[in-house]
Amino acid sequence: MNAEPRILRTQAEDTLALEFAAARTRLPGSPSVAAAREVAFADFQKAGLPHRRTEPWRYTDLRALLRTVPPLVSERAELPAIVDPLAGLDRARLVVVDGAYRPELSDLSGIDGVTVRPLAELLREGDERIGREIATLDDAVVSLNAALMTGGVAIDVPAGAKIARAIEIAHVTTGLLQTHTRNLVTIGADASARILETHVGPADSAYQANIVTEATVGDRAKVIWAKLQLEGAAAVHLGTFSVSIGEETEFDHLTLMTGASISRSQTFLAFAGENARAGLFGATMVRGKQHADIALTVDHAVPNCASRELFKAVMDERSEGVFQGRINVRPAAQKTDGRMMTQGLLLSEDASFFVKPELEIFADDVQCAHGATSGEIDEDILFYLLSRGISRPEAETLLVTAFLAEAIEGLGDEAIGDAFEAIARDWLANRGQEAK
Amino acid sequence: MLEIKNLHASIDGKEILRGVDLVVPTGEVHAIMGPNGSGKSTLSYVLAGRDGYDVTDGEIIFDGENIVETAPEERASAGVFLAFQYPLEIPGVATMTFLKAALNAQRKARGEDELTTPDFMRRVKAASEKLNVTQEMLRRPLNVGFSGGEKKRNEILQMALLEPKLAILDETDSGLDIDALRVVSEGVNALRSPDRSMLVITHYQRLLDHIVPDKVHVMSAGRIVRTGGPELALELEAKGYADYAGEPA
Ligand SMILES: Nc1ncnc2c1ncn2[C@@H]1O[C@H](COP(=O)(O)OP(=O)(O)OP(=O)(O)O)[C@@H](O)[C@H]1O
Numbered sequence: 013m014n015a016e017p018r019i020l021r022t023q024a025e026d027t028l029a030l031e032f033a034a035a036r037t038r039l040p041g042s043p044s045v046a047a048a049r050e051v052a053f054a055d056f057q058k059a060g061l062p063h064r065r066t067e068p069w070r071y072t073d074l075r076a077l078l079r080t081v082p083p084l085v086s087e088r089a090e091l092p093a094i095v096d097p098l099a100g101l102d103r104a105r106l107v108v109v110d111g112a113y114r115p116e117l118s119d120l121s122g123i124d125g126v127t128v129r130p131l132a133e134l135l136r137e138g139d140e141r142i143g144r145e146i147a148t149l150d151d152a153v154v155s156l157n158a159a160l161m162t163g164g165v166a167i168d169v170p171a172g173a174k175i176a177r178a179i180e181i182a183h184v185t186t187g188l189l190q191t192h193t194r195n196l197v198t199i200g201a202d203a204s205a206r207i208l209e210t211h212v213g214p215a216d217s218a219y220q221a222n223i224v225t226e227a228t229v230g231d232r233a234k235v236i237w238a239k240l241q242l243e244g245a246a247a248v249h250l251g252t253f254s255v256s257i258g259e260e261t262e263f264d265h266l267t268l269m270t271g272a273s274i275s276r277s278q279t280f281l282a283f284a285g286e287n288a289r290a291g292l293f294g295a296t297m298v299r300g301k302q303h304a305d306i307a308l309t310v311d312h313a314v315p316n317c318a319s320r321e322l323f324k325a326v327m328d329e330r331s332e333g334v335f336q337g338r339i340n341v342r343p344a345a346q347k348t349d350g351r352m353m354t355q356g357l358l359l360s361e362d363a364s365f366f367v368k369p370e371l372e373i374f375a376d377d378v379q380c381a382h383g384a385t386s387g388e389i390d391e392d393i394l395f396y397l398l399s400r401g402i403s404r405p406e407a408e409t410l411l412v413t414a415f416l417a418e419a420i421e422g423l424g425d426e427a428i429g430d431a432f433e434a435i436a437r438d439w440l441a442n443r444g445q446e447a448k
Numbered sequence: 449m450l451e452i453k454n455l456h457a458s459i460d461g462k463e464i465l466r467g468v469d470l471v472v473p474t475g476e477v478h479a480i481m482g483p484n485g486s487g488k489s490t491l492s493y494v495l496a497g498r499d500g501y502d503v504t505d506g507e508i509i510f511d512g513e514n515i516v517e518t519a520p521e522e523r524a525s526a527g528v529f530l531a532f533q534y535p536l537e538i539p540g541v542a543t544m545t546f547l548k549a550a551l552n553a554q555r556k557a558r559g560e561d562e563l564t565t566p567d568f569m570r571r572v573k574a575a576s577e578k579l580n581v582t583q584e585m586l587r588r589p590l591n592v593g594f595s596g597g598e599k600k601r602n603e604i605l606q607m608a609l610l611e612p613k614l615a616i617l618d619e620t621d622s623g624l625d626i627d628a629l630r631v632v633s634e635g636v637n638a639l640r641s642p643d644r645s646m647l648v649i650t651h652y653q654r655l656l657d658h659i660v661p662d663k664v665h666v667m668s669a670g671r672i673v674r675t676g677g678p679e680l681a682l683e684l685e686a687k688g689y690a691d692y693a694g695e696p697a
């Protein structure tokens with residue numbers, strides 16, 4: 013099929029075409045992967061960077077926002093000294109630097125039974141699981157990742173394994189680069205696991221990190237998954253998480269976004285088996301001129317599943333928060349129970365929050381609801397605290413922490429919840445020092 | 449201790465306090481009674497420094513200083529305490545966290561050391577037992593799901609912990625059952641001291657049976673229109689406010 017050729021390409025799109033042309037032969041992968049890269053790049057070129065009229069991206073116009081793109085990774089960097097944001101939280105650590113898994117920097121202790129491999133190896137083997145969980149996504153940023161992916165990590169938690177120790181995928185970007193990381197996580201039937209995803213990089217570098225993580229969760233598995241987006245203040249973060257969960261699974265996911273200049277975290281969850289339950293939670297904290305976009309698609313494809321979505325966002329100074337959430341209930345998905353709520357808290361008159369919650373229901377026997385609120389700190393409640401001698405900043409900190417805690421605690425993991433709440437408190441402690 | 453002179457205050461351009469004059473000497477307990485809408489709660493909010501009121505004239509002299517321009521949190525640390533007519537529910541903020549934050553904020557503002565956790569716990573335990581505030585209530589988010597009476601007891605617990613110089617109790621008796629009224633009154637009486645003044649707003653004599661005031665003031669249409677001894681409350685209970693019908697606020 014011949015699509016209408018787009019007349020104008022942006023400078024960023026031109027650079028990407030040149031980069032892909034130069035890199036296509038050295039990017040890792042079997043011949044089938046190489047062919048898939050060509051298709052993916054053609055898809056990307058057809059669509060171009062998402063813009064205002066790309067409905068799922070309407071509030072994050074990458075065509076306008078990404079004036080230029082930094083170069084692709086060409087050499088292996090030393091790991092810079094970056095403060096560990098989760099110090100004190102017990103976990104194994106799989107370190108991914110500039111889009112490549114680095115075993116020598118990683119700590120795999122306490123997760124016996126789990127297989128960890130560099131994704132580049134799987135690419136060379138032409139592992140068919142790669143790309144499966146994103147096959148139906150129609151998204152230019154995901155296509156770009158599929159064309160340019162360099163590596164990342166593949167984690168296999170075998171059926172029945174109960175892994176108590178959390179496993180962190182620590183993404184580190186080292187400098188002014190564009191990185192395309194792909195992770196593949198497979199959690200077997202009846203297994204349980206706690207996965208952490210962290211994203212950090214230098215504060216002063218306008219790097220662009222594009223991360224796609226595919227996950228498949230087997231029947232009756234129990235999974236806790238928490239993502240911490242703490243990118244450098246000038247960075248662009250484009251994160252995609254696509255997961256399908258089997259029968260009777262319990263899946264809870266939390267996204268905390270506070271870093272980067274422009275960030276987008278998109279989650280696609282598909283129910284693949286009946287009687288499963290998913291909880292999806294989010295806490296966004298932005299200030300300065302930050303722009304943070306959360307996009308969520310929950311696909312109820314089978315009957316008798318329940319999903320809860322609670323997304324909170326705190327916007328200070330001139331920042332912008334976005335929440336686009338969508339619950340699809342397919343004709344077969346009777347007895348679906350889906351509830352989505354998003355709440356924004358504006359700490360400044362110049363901040364804004366854009367929301368678009370949607371339900372698409374094609375089954376008749378379902379219970380679904382969505383809601384969205386946006387407001388400022390309640391003056392009456394604030395006065396109650398002030399009247400007890402609590403200072404205004406401390407009172408606001410108490411109230412904002414309480415606001416976010418509901419979403420963070422929704423994850424249902426105390427250790428991770430505590431660590432994430434500490435990050436929220438740190439953010440509040442630094443109020444008034446505008447992010448650059 | 450507290451001297452209010454010709455206090456005028458309005459909200460959204462509507463004048464509600466229309467020249468309040470009131471003196472509460474150190475160590476005394478004064479009651480304010482008056483019809484609904486006469487401005488009693490407004491006076492208590494203006495004394496505590498709530499935003500949104502324009503004080504267009506007059507002075508509030510507390511401890512020798514005019515505090516009309518002082519921020520609410522500074523007034524609190526200086527010793528002003530308001531027990532709210534309608535205490536607020538604060539989801540997500542544990543009662544204990546709140547109590548500790550309040551106590552330590554006031555101590556810090558006065559240049560005192562923060563309390564250690566055991567010291568804090570001891571104080572809370574002692575005060576809460578006297579007021580029948582259970583551990584279970586203390587673990588809940590502040591006032592969330594508390595009954596009307598539990599909220600009022602929680603206000604007095606805060607007052608006991610914060611040891612203010614001036615306590616303003618706005619209808620603390622409303623919503624209390626007979627036993628709770630006694631418990632709360634005993635709690636308040638225990639805090640009567642030669643260094644502490646209290647301003648007790650109420651509609652009912654029954655509270656003043658327990659907390660016997662030094663003086664009773666009648667507020668009507670934004671002014672104090674009469675002041676007398678404890679017997680004035682009995683007279684009001686018998687005759688109502690018909691004699692004081694001022695122009696509506
Ligand atoms: N935010 C506001 N905007 C407009 N009018 C207000 C506001 N708050 C109070 N008022 C008005 O001010 C007047 C005094 O109210 P206030 O609550 O002080 O009365 P009160 O004496 O405490 O009454 P009650 O005995 O019922 O508690 C009332 O007429 C009330 O409607």
Ligand SMILES: [Mg+2]
Nearest residue numbers: 488489490533
């Ligand atoms: Mg009142």
